[in-house]
Amino acid sequence: MDNNTIQPSAFLQIAARFGLFIGIAAAVAMFATLYSIDTPMLMILAIIGFVGVPVILWRALSKVMDLTAGTASFAHLWRTGTLAMSAGGLILAIISFVILKWIDPDFMSGMIEQINEAYTKLGTPEATEKLAEINKAIEENGFPTSAELSLQLFVSTVLSGSVVSIAMAAFLRARANRFRNTPPAF
Numbered sequence: 001m002d003n004n005t006i007q008p009s010a011f012l013q014i015a016a017r018f019g020l021f022i023g024i025a026a027a028v029a030m031f032a033t034l035y036s037i038d039t040p041m042l043m044i045l046a047i048i049g050f051v052g053v054p055v056i057l058w059r060a061l062s063k064v065m066d067l068t069a070g071t072a073s074f075a076h077l078w079r080t081g082t083l084a085m086s087a088g089g090l091i092l093a094i095i096s097f098v099i100l101k102w103i104d105p106d107f108m109s110g111m112i113e114q115i116n117e118a119y120t121k122l123g124t125p126e127a128t129e130k131l132a133e134i135n136k137a138i139e140e141n142g143f144p145t146s147a148e149l150s151l152q153l154f155v156s157t158v159l160s161g162s163v164v165s166i167a168m169a170a171f172l173r174a175r176a177n178r179f180r181n182t183p184p185a186f
Helices: 008-034 041-067 074-103 108-124 125-141 146-180
Strands: none
Touching: 008 041, 008 108, 008 146, 041 074, 041 146, 074 108, 074 146, 108 125
16 A cells, blocks of 8 residues: 555545644643643643653654555655644644733733743842843743744644654654665665
8 A cells, every 4th residue: 555545635634633632741741831830740741742742743653654554755754743733832822822921911010920930049140141131031021922923833833843753753754765675765
């Protein structure tokens, strides 16, 4: 069975299904990291989320290889990985927007207060200078809105996921060529 006999919707279904899990894992990792300042035990959950994202992406690309009996091209794998990360990024952006807009709208101001306290406690000239830079930037530009932060999370997730998908797709194609003796499909 070659990848030309597989319906394009099958690749989209794989990307969407695994993208949902990627988005949830990324959201858990991000918010567990951010809230671990107050509750350090949340870092365990954050690490699980950070490790989970590439593992889920790997499973998605492996599923494509299984579906095509090892003949999926580099482009199919890369596209599926990028689509999965796009779906995951969209889920992450929606969750982030909801949390930052309605559940914890004071999160950013609280984070800035904690940064101010940390730099003030240091008391070094470098810390004082950095604190002045941060406060000046906030006075000039204000806090980023929840929509701006969500959009940044979406874009960074898609871009980083596309890069990781390139590496994973190349590895899976090389592995398929070596162990299954399939011709290169670049």
